[in-house]
Amino acid sequence: MFELPVALVKGAGALSVIAAGTLIGLGLAGRLEEDLREMERLESLLIGLGTEISYALVPLPEALRKHGNRVGGAIGKVVSRIGELSGLERRRTLAEAASMALDEAAGLGEPPLLPFHAALLLDLARVLGTTGHKEQAAYIDHALASVRAHRRASEDELRKRARVYRYLGVLSSVSLVIVML
Amino acid sequence: MALAAAELDRLDRQVLSLFSPSVRSGLLDYFARRPDAALTVQEIRLRKGRPVSIVRPDGDSLIQPLVTQDDIDKTLSLITDCSYYALENELANGYITVPGGHRVGLTGQTAVWADGSIRIREVSGFCFRVAREVKGVAERIIRHLMGPWPGRLASTLIISPPGCGKTTLLRDLCRLAGEGVPQIGLRPAQVGIVDERSEIAACHRGVPQHDVGPRADVLDRCPKARGMMMLQRSMGPGVIATDEIGSEEDARAVAAVLAGGASVLATCHGRDILQVKKQPHSAWLIEKGYFQKAVVLSRRLGPGTVEYVGDVNGHV
Numbered sequence: 001m002f003e004l005p006v007a008l009v010k011g012a013g014a015l016s017v018i019a020a021g022t023l024i025g026l027g028l029a030g031r032l033e034e035d036l037r038e039m040e041r042l043e044s045l046l047i048g049l050g051t052e053i054s055y056a057l058v059p060l061p062e063a064l065r066k067h068g069n070r071v072g073g074a075i076g077k078v079v080s081r082i083g084e085l086s087g088l089e090r091r092r093t094l095a096e097a098a099s100m101a102l103d104e105a106a107g108l109g110e111p112p113l114l115p116f117h118a119a120l121l122l123d124l125a126r127v128l129g130t131t132g133h134k135e136q137a138a139y140i141d142h143a144l145a146s147v148r149a150h151r152r153a154s155e156d157e158l159r160k161r162a163r164v165y166r167y168l169g170v171l172s173s174v175s176l177v178i179v180m181l
Numbered sequence: 182m183a184l185a186a187a188e189l190d191r192l193d194r195q196v197l198s199l200f201s202p203s204v205r206s207g208l209l210d211y212f213a214r215r216p217d218a219a220l221t222v223q224e225i226r227l228r229k230g231r232p233v234s235i236v237r238p239d240g241d242s243l244i245q246p247l248v249t250q251d252d253i254d255k256t257l258s259l260i261t262d263c264s265y266y267a268l269e270n271e272l273a274n275g276y277i278t279v280p281g282g283h284r285v286g287l288t289g290q291t292a293v294w295a296d297g298s299i300r301i302r303e304v305s306g307f308c309f310r311v312a313r314e315v316k317g318v319a320e321r322i323i324r325h326l327m328g329p330w331p332g333r334l335a336s337t338l339i340i341s342p343p344g345c346g347k348t349t350l351l352r353d354l355c356r357l358a359g360e361g362v363p364q365i366g367l368r369p370a371q372v373g374i375v376d377e378r379s380e381i382a383a384c385h386r387g388v389p390q391h392d393v394g395p396r397a398d399v400l401d402r403c404p405k406a407r408g409m410m411m412l413q414r415s416m417g418p419g420v421i422a423t424d425e426i427g428s429e430e431d432a433r434a435v436a437a438v439l440a441g442g443a444s445v446l447a448t449c450h451g452r453d454i455l456q457v458k459k460q461p462h463s464a465w466l467i468e469k470g471y472f473q474k475a476v477v478l479s480r481r482l483g484p485g486t487v488e489y490v491g492d493v494n495g496h497v
Contacts, residue, residue, distance in 0.1 A: 053266055057264075057266065057267040058264075058267070059262045059263070059264040059267050060262070060263045060264045060267075061262065061263060061264075086263050087259075087262045087263050088199075088259055088260070088261075088262040088263075088279070088280070089262075091198050091199070091259060092259075093254075093255055093258040093259065093263060094258065094263045128263070129258065129261070129263035129264050129265055129266070130254070130257070130258065130265055131265055131266065132265065132266050132269050132300065133266035133267075133269065135266075136266045
């Protein structure tokens with residue numbers, strides 16, 4: 001029976017370990033970078049909602065559906081679902097629809113929303129659509145400011161951690177290979 | 182009994198489902214005890230901290246539970262489609278119309294803005310006026326309203342005190358004018374409706390909730406006089422319908438529209454033609470021959486009792 005040279009087997013094994021470690025590191029880093037993208041999506045969504053409410057006076061369920069679909073991601077899916085579940089036709093208030101959409105997302109095993117985003121959505125759902133457009137614009141500006149502040153505060157930290165995960169994946173797998181050899 | 186059940190089902194789908202679960206179940210209990218009330222209920226009133234009031238022609242009933250702020254918030258959120266800001270101008274008039282044509286009046290703490298408009302800041306009460314479409318009420322009188330021109334309706338004034346069915350009759354006349362009635366030689370016409378108070382077509386987001394016929398164009402919440410002129414210029418209607426004329430501006434607009442060739446169907450408050458003739462602008466329209474026909478309604482045998490139909494100067 002044909003036998004592989006030992007060195008070749010060891011080399012292949014070492015490469016597999018390094019590849020696996022690198023991929024795990026990249027995966028973890030990617031997840032952190034996705035969190036950053038989610039923050040950007042939420043910002044974009046709030047800016048869009050502000051415009052719809054202040055200038056176009058579009059009904060909120062329709063605005064939520066439109067901008068949720070536009071920004072995409074986990075936050076976009078939940079917001080779009082809130083739009084679908086709320087309003088006169090569905091006989092649900094925004095707050096009822098928001099908690100229902102968040103429960104649904106958790107139940108379906110969707111990528112989880114950042115806790116800060118989930119809390120912000122629930123807070124907004126209590127006040128959006130309940131007052132005149134000037135007050136609504138103020139609520140959205142306030143939410144936007146807090147999202148931006150949160151992003152600024154966590155951006156550097158998240159990017160640093162993402163870099164660490166990438167290096168850690170490669171280096172730890174190389175170290176493991178060295179130890180094993 | 183089946184009629185009452187069907188009416189309760191309609192009421193539940195269109196109105197009661199706009200209330201919080203506690204208010205809705207209180208109302209459903211009431212209608213379960215008095216099934217006939219579903220057929221006659223005229224208004225449902227919610228006032229914060231007080232019992233729900235159901236108004237019928239024979240009086241009203243107060244039912245538990247007491248209305249809470251949460252009940253008010255839920256109903257406000259639903260009737261505004263979670264979008265109070267989008268209806269600010271409509272709400273400044275004190276009412277909005279929900280699907281089904283039901284008009285919801287609002288009360289509460291108001292604020293007068295710099296431009297003079299009034300906004301309700303803290304809503305604390307609602308009055309749901311239950312809309313009921315009565316199709317066919319105009320069918321028995323329309324043959325008396327044919328004009329001097331073949332195939333067209335005469336300009337007609339519908340006169341009655343409040344609550345006698347003027348608007349219901351006007352709505353049905355609009356429907357028939359749009360559909361045409363071949364049996365009496367009435368040709369279908371383009372119908373323009375100026376619905377200043379959203380009572381004729383009961384539009385929700387511009388879409389009529391009542392059947393006003395296949396050829397009706399509606400200007401919802403538009404001042405009557407300006408609306409009639411707008412329709413005349415833009416839509417070329419054969420018939421223009423509007424509710425409750427009475428001011429000088431209304432009279433001038435009616436005269437201008439008639440000069441343009443359209444027929445006008447309008448309503449006017451009054452017990453009879455003699456009383457209407459005492460109102461200066463309505464009298465001017467009648468004396469100048471702008472209206473050729475009149476219908477007088479009363480509640481003598483129930484809402485919509487026709488006391489007179491015919492030539493506007495033929496009634497003594």
